[in-house]
Amino acid sequence: MNFDYSDKVKACQEKLLDFMEEYIYPNEKVYMEQIDKHAPFSKIPAIMEELKEKAKQAGLWNLFLPDSEYGAGLTNSEYAPLCEIMGRSAIAPEVFNCAAPDTGNMEVLVRYGSEEQKEKWLKPLLTGEIRSCFSMTEPDVASSDARNIQASIIRDGDEYVINGTKWWSSGAGDPRCKIAIVMGKNDPAAPAYEQQSMILVPLDAPGVTIKRVLPVFGYDHAPHGHAEIEYDNVRVPAANMLWGEGKGFAIAQGRLGPGRIHHCMRSIGAAERALEELCNRVQIRTAFGKRLAEQGVIQEWIADSRIEIEQARLLTLKAAYMMDTVGNKRAKAEIAMIKVVAPNMALKVLDRAIQAFGAAGVSDDFPLASSWANIRTLRLADGPDEVHRRAIARYELKKYR
CATH class of the missing domain: 1.10.540.10 (Acyl-CoA dehydrogenase/oxidase, N-terminal domain)
Structure with missing residues (x-):
């Protein structure tokens, strides 16, 4: 490489x-x-x-x-x-x-x-005219296991009827959000990974209700927002089905691979900025007779932060390289590893920067607190750490069978 x-x-x-x-x-x-x-x-x-x-x-x-x-x-x-x-x-x-x-x-x-779906929804998304949300997580089940999803997508003639409650549908609070990709079950009797489908649901369709926008550690992330949405007998044309019935799980895996690594890339950027903020701050603040930059513990924070950022970046680049050369499926272990490593690394660096800033670090006068709150969600979003660690362990154990 x-x-x-x-x-x-x-x-x-x-x-x-x-x-x-x-x-x-x-x-x-x-x-x-x-x-x-x-x-x-x-x-x-x-x-x-x-x-x-x-x-x-x-x-x-x-x-x-x-x-x-x-x-x-x-x-x-x-x-x-x-x-x-x-x-x-x-x-x-x-x-x-x-x-x-x-x-x-x-x-x-x-x-x-389909070509029709691309014309109607992809083109305005590409130009930035509209925004979208992804409705997968549900309040009543452990949604990290997609097999638990209970929302239903049932065929009725030339339409599908959607019922269920979703939450943490990020972006649904935005007034420009016009379309949701909803994941639900269309055939509970099918094999475990062929029960789910994904379908396009306009947010202005009858029966779609945004019940509330959920805060993250007190931040509402307006105007983006993370919504709880009720789908009550929502009818959409059969042509809104993505790929085909029973393909929801396969689509989710295809979607989440690039999404996970994008989150990791951004986390590294947030960590770099936090380290810059830390280094600039400790040069100008004095305590107990000398600059904070001269304190041994601060120097240790800076050294550890640089080491951890470089390690995370190299693993991210390796995962990206493998996605390019051997495909997302063969890069799944590396994608899982970086999804665990990058957010945890960024949280450590941000925490050190907050500590160096003192009380100012937890305020909104600086970007550190909001950045920490945002990145803390990434230990849950697109699969929690525990799910990725479970997968990594299984990939590793396969080598010894």
Whole structure:
């Protein structure tokens, strides 16, 4: 494996870093100030749409899609360092139309969508006109085991009828969110991994009710939001089924591989920014007669953080390289490993930075607290650590049979 980035990637990195410095960092507070505190899910901060237009003009748009027909034609290995840069800011991924869950949903439509589905939903997602959500997790079952999903998708003539309650449907609070990919059971009698299907459900369909938007450690993540949605006898055309009945589990595996590694790339970017914040802070703060940077324990935090970030980045690049060269299925162990390693690493680095900042670290005056809350969810999202560790152990034990 060649660890050096190509000239194309280096050029994109430089362009992206310049954009971050000129437009993203200076507008993070502007974005937060423009959120309507009385109705945070009612409208989108104007600055976001302005920045998206600038990103389009700069050619920094849909970088995540390896399919050159729809995206930038970058491999996973080429996209990794760019995604890391975006991960340095909470608002950056959306600016470049590289934010979850839209990225995963677009990949599903590219891979498994019909021409009609692509025309109706993929195209407006690619242009950033609309947003989407992914409805899989349910409040009444352990959804890390997809076989537990209880929502039903039943054929009735030329329609499917959807019933069930989902929650943590990220993005559903956004007024631009127009479509959900819903996972449910269509045949409980089928083999365990062929019972589930995925179907496209417009959020304005009769019977769809957003019951509430759930906070994360007190953060509502407006206007994005994580919604609890009730699907009560919702009818959609049979043509809204993705790929075919019983293909839901297979689609989920295809969707979550790239999604997991994208989360890891962004986590590394967040960790890098936290380490920068830490290093800058300890240079200017004095306690007990000397700068914090001269305290042995602080130097240990910095050293450990650098070591851990580099380890996580190398494992992420290896996983991306394998996805490119041997495919997602053969890279499943590496994807599982990095999904455990990257969020845990980022949380450690962020925790050290928060500690170095003292009380300021847990405030909203700096991005550390909100970043920690966001990344803590990644130990659960797209499969909890325990599920990935179980898979890794099984892959390892197979070598000794």
